[in-house]
Amino acid sequence: MQEQIELKRSMGIWSGLALVIGTVIGSGIFFKQAGVLQDAGSSTMALLAWLTGGVITLAAALSIAEVGARLPKTGGLYSYIESLYGPxxxxxxxxxxxxxxxPAVIAAIAGYAAFLTANFLGLAPRDASWIAVIYILFVVTINLLENRVAAGFQVLTTSIKLIPIAVLIGYGLFFGKVDALGQTVHQVATAQNGGFGVAILATLFAYDGWILLANIAGEMKNPRRDLPRSLIFGVSIVVFAYVGVTYGVFHALPVEQIVKLQNNATFAVAQTAFGDFGGRALSLGIIISMLGTLNGKMLAFPRMAYAMAQDGLFPKYLSKLTKKTQVPTNAIASVGILAILLAIFYTDGVDRLSDLAIFAIWIFYTAAFFGVFILRRKAKIDGTDKLDTLFKSPLYPLMPLVAIFGAIFVLYSTIVSDIYGVSISLIMVLLGLPVFFYYRKKNNVLR
Structure with missing residues (x-):
């Protein structure tokens, strides 16, 4: 009889926090201020956009925290939707x-980190492609070891990335000489100036990624307790970091200069504070930050493939756990290979590919937020409601409703701005149907 190998439950609250913070905070926190500012039209409205996006994200996290507490399974969003709406x-x-x-988002992050690395080391831009492959292989290798190694690397990189964030916030608050509030962007309207709604949409995409924590619920020591805490505290820290850095940049530089500098605004603040050393130190901090984000993606996504294979809906080899490390080795390697192939052969298209997928993912987010109402109703009907022992989303039903309306806003805005991309996204979703029917028949999946 073959020995049953299970995922190792070794991750606690610190690993959970590091995954939430480290996966969300990549490079966007250092580059998004100018874009959101242009759309919002003033520094006050831009800060309000970041705060509004943060409130919606926190409401979403509170909603998923309750769903996750009731359904503490590996696989995250896949497992939640499967339990709520069927296979x-x-x-x-x-x-x-x-x-x-x-694979698209991993290749995109690796590619951008590689481009920054090439600049940092004075290498030619063409060298970025092999650096991207090295970065992907590096995080794959880490994740093939015991999960505590990947979790430890996540804690380390998250701790390091918080240093430049704290410096930018501190310098802006205490040494900035510009009024952070009330500055207006005086410029000719362009296609980039989408208004307050578009500014909120940009912040919501910048906040995305926190839900990946749910993918590793099966490896948490106490998922019913630690998953909600990690989501809530992690998202709260991320919101504080985004709003804080934005306020610090607005307090250090006039809005017209921020718009003119675009992606270089935070570098200008760092160079003002510490000279050329500040700019290079910030570049290094961003590279480390992106490596942490890369590791978080590689830690989370293969667990979804593993859960699907366990349910008989993906190739069986993806459900294999290595006896020594107790991690889904084949799933990790497969996601890594797909990302490497994209990084090598589809460099110019990975950003667009990941953008196309986001619309469909937000459809499933919306469905998961409705899950709070479904699960509460089901528990009430069958008499199994144990709200005293489970995490309960506060201010019910306000929090899940805020999350739902925020998600609908994202979907509506995307449809209005990119109907072609939306159509491609939906086609890519539907292409999965024949694969589903094949594996359901092959493995006799009756659920």
Whole structure:
């Protein structure tokens, strides 16, 4: 009889916090201020956009925290949708994330980190492609070891990335000489100036990624307790960091200069504070930050593929756990290979591919937020409601409703601005149906 190998429950609250913070905070916190400012039209409205996006994200995290506490399974969003709406909807959720979004976003992050690294080292831009491959291989190798190694690396990189964030906030607050509030952007309206709604949309995309914590629930020591805490505290810290850095930059530089500098605004603040050393130190901090984000993606996404394979909806080899490390080795290697292939052969298209997948993912987010109402109603009907022992989203039903309306706003805005991309996204989702029917028949999945 073959020995049953299970995922190792070794991750606690600190690993959870590091995954939430480290996965969300990549490079966007250092580059998004000018874009949001242009759309919002003034520094006050830009800060309000970041805060509004943060409130919506926190409401979403509170909602998923309750769903996750009731359904503490490995697989995250796939497992939630599968439990709530059945295997077809669950499969399409995982299909879009594992086959399209995961390799695309990993390749995109690795490619951008590699480009910054090439600049930092004075190498030619063409060298960025092999640096990207090295970065992906590096995080794959870390994740093939015991999960505590990847979790430890996540804690380390998250701690390091918080240093430049704290410096930018501190310098802006205490040494900035510009009024952070009330500055107006005086410029000719362009296609980039989308208004307050578009500014909020940009912040919501910058806040995205926190839900990946749910993918590793099966490896947390106490997921019913630690998953909600990690989500809530982690998202709260991220919101504080985004709003804080934005306020610090607005307090240090006039808005017209921020718009003119675009992605170089935070570098200008760092160079003002510490000279050329500050700019290079910030570049290094961003590279480390992106490596942490890369590791978080590689830690989370293969667990979804593993859960789907366990349910008989993906190739069986993806459900294999290595006896020594107790991690889904084949799933990790497969996601890594797909990302490397994209990084090598589809460099110019990975950003667009990941953008296309986001619309479909937000459809499944919306469905998961409705899950709070479904699970509460079901528990009440069958008499199994144990709200005293489970995490309960506060201010119910306000929090899940805020999350739902925020998600609908994202979907509506995307449809209005990119109907072609939306159509491609939906087609990519539907392409998963024949694959689902094949594996359901092959493995006799009856659920």
């Amino acid at each position: 077809t909807a669950g499969f399409l959720t995982g299909w879009m994330q594992v086959i399209v979004y995961a």
